[in-house]
Amino acid sequence: MTEFFKQPLEEKKVYSMEPGNLEGYGQHFVVSEKQKLDWADMFYLMLRPSDSRNLRLWPSNPPSFRSAWTHTCSVLCHESLLLFYIYHFILIFNHPSTVKYLNLDRESIDMYSSEAAKLVACLLRFVAMDMGVEPDSLLERFGGQPQSMRMTYYPSCKQAEKVVGLSPHTDATGLTLLLQANGVQGLQIRKDGKWIAVNALDGAFIVNVGDILEILSNGRYKSIEHRAVVHPTKERTSAAVFHQPCQDATVGPLPELVKRDGEALYSSTGYMDFIARFFAAKLDGRDHLESLKS
Numbered sequence: 001m002t003e004f005f006k007q008p009l010e011e012k013k014v015y016s017m018e019p020g021n022l023e024g025y026g027q028h029f030v031v032s033e034k035q036k037l038d039w040a041d042m043f044y045l046m047l048r049p050s051d052s053r054n055l056r057l058w059p060s061n062p063p064s065f066r067s068a069w070t071h072t073c074s075v076l077c078h079e080s081l082l083l084f085y086i087y088h089f090i091l092i093f094n095h096p097s098t099v100k101y102l103n104l105d106r107e108s109i110d111m112y113s114s115e116a117a118k119l120v121a122c123l124l125r126f127v128a129m130d131m132g133v134e135p136d137s138l139l140e141r142f143g144g145q146p147q148s149m150r151m152t153y154y155p156s157c158k159q160a161e162k163v164v165g166l167s168p169h170t171d172a173t174g175l176t177l178l179l180q181a182n183g184v185q186g187l188q189i190r191k192d193g194k195w196i197a198v199n200a201l202d203g204a205f206i207v208n209v210g211d212i213l214e215i216l217s218n219g220r221y222k223s224i225e226h227r228a229v230v231h232p233t234k235e236r237t238s239a240a241v242f243h244q245p246c247q248d249a250t251v252g253p254l255p256e257l258v259k260r261d262g263e264a265l266y267s268s269t270g271y272m273d274f275i276a277r278f279f280a281a282k283l284d285g286r287d288h289l290e291s292l293k294s
């Protein structure tokens with residue numbers, strides 16, 4: 001994956017994002033020419049459903065990237081998630097796919113995508129059980145398992161403290177599987193107002209709870225605020241696979257939880273409106289999510 005970003009600009013521009021479209025090579029969350037840009041290059045692809053794929057953007061001379069299936073275990077950003085992490089450790093650890101590197105070719109991405117979707121469906125089932133709701137009532141919001149991937153390349157920067165790799169934000173997803181693809185650390189999460197470095201195990205997935213799960217769970221699961229910092233001498237690459245609800249889903253607290261809690265802590269909105277608002281703004285911590293609190 002790093003090889004892709006290290007190509008000359010002209011080669012990468014073949015895959016440039018087109019106006020009004022987020023897929024391809026470029027930067028996200030740019031709302032003004034005066035804005036200080038993040039110290040990062042991005043490449044974003046829709047993976048699922050398969051008819052949403054724009055194969056023109058899939059690199060035809062594919063570099064390889066590290067697979068997380070070799071020693072998969074997860075750093076989970078919520079105490080309750082830790083519970084099913086423990087239950088599922090054996091299952092994940094014994095995952096049948098044991099390849100260490102994947103090519104960014106269509107067949108390999110397809111396999112990576114479907115294995116990631118299976119893992120996330122399994123995690124969501126445990127989230128539902130943890131909350132005491134029918135797994136299907138949570139899983140049906142993710143029907144068809146829409147999924148996208150953002151690969152990010154952070155060049156090194158001698159004055160690393162003066163730049164931001166990726167601005168503080170929460171993911172507008174149910175769950176994100178994040179892989180630090182070249183073994184260089186840089187992810188930080190905000191807990192009790194403090195930034196804490198996540199030291200991911202080599203080749204392991206980091207599982208982030210996203211906004212959609214916080215809302216569906218009526219606040220039981222918290223969407224984790226995170227950012228990426230830059231290294232003074234080492235470049236860094238990450239690959240985040242986002243698991244989103246289906247396009248026609250209503251994003252609002254699950255009715256059975258609202259009934260139990262006596263109130264909905266978030267307003268309900270159509271997923272397409274939700275995501276349009278997310279990408280139209282500069283990344284800014286938990287602001288987007290807070291605006292949906294009722």
Ligand SMILES: O=C(O)CCC(=O)C(=O)O
Binds near residue numbers: 152227238240
């Ligand atoms: O590079 C990282 O560790 C974070 C990436 C991330 O948060 C994202 O792509 O949403």
Ligand SMILES: [Fe+2]
Binds near residue numbers: 169
């Ligand atoms: Fe993120």
